[in-house]
Amino acid sequence: MNKIELNKVSVIYPVFENSKARSLKNTLTSKLIGGNIHQKNNKNYIRALDDISLEIKQGDRYAISGANGAGKSTFLKLVAGCIEPSHGYINRAGKISSLLNLSMGLDGELTALENIELRGGLYNFTKKEIRRFSDDVLNFSELEHYANIQISQYSSGMSLRLAFAMSTYIAPEILIIDEIIAVGDSNFQEKSKKRIEKLMNKNSILLLASHSSDLQEYYCNKKVNFNKGKIELSKI
Amino acid sequence: MIFFYDLLNASKSWRVWSSLAKFDIIKRYKRSFLGPWWITLTMAILILGIGILYSQLFKLDFKNYLLYLSINFTIWAFMRDSILESCQTLIEAKALLHNEKWNILIFTFRVIYKNFIIFLHNIIIFLILGIFLIDQLSIISVLMSISALFFLVIFLLPICILCSIINTRFRDFYMIISNIMQLLFFLSPILFKKDLLLSFDWLLYINPLALFLLMINEPILTNQFNFSYLSYLTIYFIICTCFTAFIFLRYKNKITYWL
Numbered sequence: 169m170n171k172i173e174l175n176k177v178s179v180i181y182p183v184f185e186n187s188k189a190r191s192l193k194n195t196l197t198s199k200l201i202g203g204n205i206h207q208k209n210n211k212n213y214i215r216a217l218d219d220i221s222l223e224i225k226q227g228d229r230y231a232i233s234g235a236n237g238a239g240k241s242t243f244l245k246l247v248a249g250c251i252e253p254s255h256g257y258i259n260r261a262g263k264i265s266s267l268l269n270l271s272m273g274l275d276g277e278l279t280a281l282e283n284i285e286l287r288g289g290l291y292n293f294t295k296k297e298i299r300r301f302s303d304d305v306l307n308f309s310e311l312e313h314y315a316n317i318q319i320s321q322y323s324s325g326m327s328l329r330l331a332f333a334m335s336t337y338i339a340p341e342i343l344i345i346d347e348i349i350a351v352g353d354s355n356f357q358e359k360s361k362k363r364i365e366k367l368m369n370k371n372s373i374l375l376l377a378s379h380s381s382d383l384q385e386y387y388c389n390k391k392v393n394f395n396k397g398k399i400e401l402s403k404i
Numbered sequence: 405m406i407f408f409y410d411l412l413n414a415s416k417s418w419r420v421w422s423s424l425a426k427f428d429i430i431k432r433y434k435r436s437f438l439g440p441w442w443i444t445l446t447m448a449i450l451i452l453g454i455g456i457l458y459s460q461l462f463k464l465d466f467k468n469y470l471l472y473l474s475i476n477f478t479i480w481a482f483m484r485d486s487i488l489e490s491c492q493t494l495i496e497a498k499a500l501l502h503n504e505k506w507n508i509l510i511f512t513f514r515v516i517y518k519n520f521i522i523f524l525h526n527i528i529i530f531l532i533l534g535i536f537l538i539d540q541l542s543i544i545s546v547l548m549s550i551s552a553l554f555f556l557v558i559f560l561l562p563i564c565i566l567c568s569i570i571n572t573r574f575r576d577f578y579m580i581i582s583n584i585m586q587l588l589f590f591l592s593p594i595l596f597k598k599d600l601l602l603s604f605d606w607l608l609y610i611n612p613l614a615l616f617l618l619m620i621n622e623p624i625l626t627n628q629f630n631f632s633y634l635s636y637l638t639i640y641f642i643i644c645t646c647f648t649a650f651i652f653l654r655y656k657n658k659i660t661y662w663l
Contacts (some may be wrong), residue, residue: 268503269499273500
């Protein structure tokens with residue numbers, strides 16, 4: 169059964185605002201000379217998530233809301249597994265996929281076909297699976313005629329269409345979306361909206377960060393509001 | 405144990421690191437006339453240039469010296485580039501690491517595999533020279549050299565993992581390592597033969613990279629295999645692996661915070 173359990177989770181980012189904290193020489197000398205004082209006192213931290221406990225069960229479709237810098241993105245990164253908690257414990261059960269950054273690994277120097285092959289490699293696909301993946305992506309993004317052109321020569325709309333088609337190919341059990349992204353011209357926007365809806369219906373847990381209350385009401389059945397790293401559960 | 409489990413899992417994801425490495429090379433030589441064969445040509449010019457000058461300086465037989473240089477330079481470039489590039493590998497993969505959960509060891513495999521492909525392009529020079537210049541060669545010597553090369557690849561894994569973790573936290577580590585590598589280049593028997601070291605031959609035994617050069621080139625060039633190199637390297641390997649496993653376990657979860 170798919171679920172995500174967070175038990176008293178905090179995420180604290182260290183801030184390397186000056187190059188001193190990044191310097192091996194400075195760290196070693198301050199340790200040798202008995203320093204460490206300025207390190208401890210001068211080091212800045214950001215407490216992005218503060219003592220959060222939450223249980224997300226199968227069938228839950230959470231809307232994530234909150235002001236900028238309230239901890240939404242950190243929460244999504246934490247659930248996606250990009251970061252581990254500084255304190256507390258998180259248990260993730262299920263295949264997780266995130267649409268946090270559509271352009272993940274997209275390389276302007278490579279053609280669309282090469283980019284598709286590279287992404288297929290990242291998904292650990294076999295050659296046969298890559299061929300199927302490639303057909304689907306080119307067909308959906310309507311870029312068949314531009315498959316052998318470097319994507320640095322694409323318009324921004326075209327490369328977003330390619331990125332969108334690649335990122336939404338796999339239907340995961342737990343889906344994490346940072347804002348619903350409708351890309352391209354009006355025709356393609358309709359198409360991409362349908363594809364993402366299909367994806368959201370297939371998975372058993374959805375986490376959707378969005379500022380639009382219409383979208384939240386439409387897609388979600390629970391809501392969690394972030395405020396300065398803390399959460400409040402509320403009804404849709 | 406978690407370290408070895410992660411290592412095993414990363415090696416199983418060979419499709420991921422091999423395609424990353426493949427496109428690293430494709431990207432670098434894209435739209436150039438010779439493509440990846442530029443690697444071979446650059447190395448050939450370097451070997452020829454240095455070969456002509458140093459064979460005169462050291463008063464050595466030009467043909468044999470060329471053979472000696474070609475194998476040493478190829479192995480050295482493989483070791484140096486794997487270690488130096490591994491320092492940057494996690495930083496360069498930031499966009500991927502911030503998007504989903506990754507086994508970070510995959511990125512070390514990527515660097516070593518990429519440099520191994522480059523090594524295969526470079527070793528062609530030695531093979532061509534060898535066909536004309538090596539008189540007698542036993543299969544056992546070739547197998548000894550290949551096994552030593554295989555051990556080198558395994559040995560590079562913990563070293564490169566360690567470098568990638570340290571440099572992600574301390575960004576001046578790369579500069580330190582590139583200076584050390586430059587120093588080691590002159591201290592290792594790459595340009596000169598090890599006999600010239602005389603009473604300084606202990607320098608070989610404190611430098612695992614030099615031992616690897618000897619362990620790979622001696623069977624094929626002189627039909628000798630010195631088991632003391634292997635025993636020293638095994639000790640270095642065990643120490644390095646344990647230390648890397650310790651650092652990995654301790655800081656594994658902090659690495660994405662440092663990016």
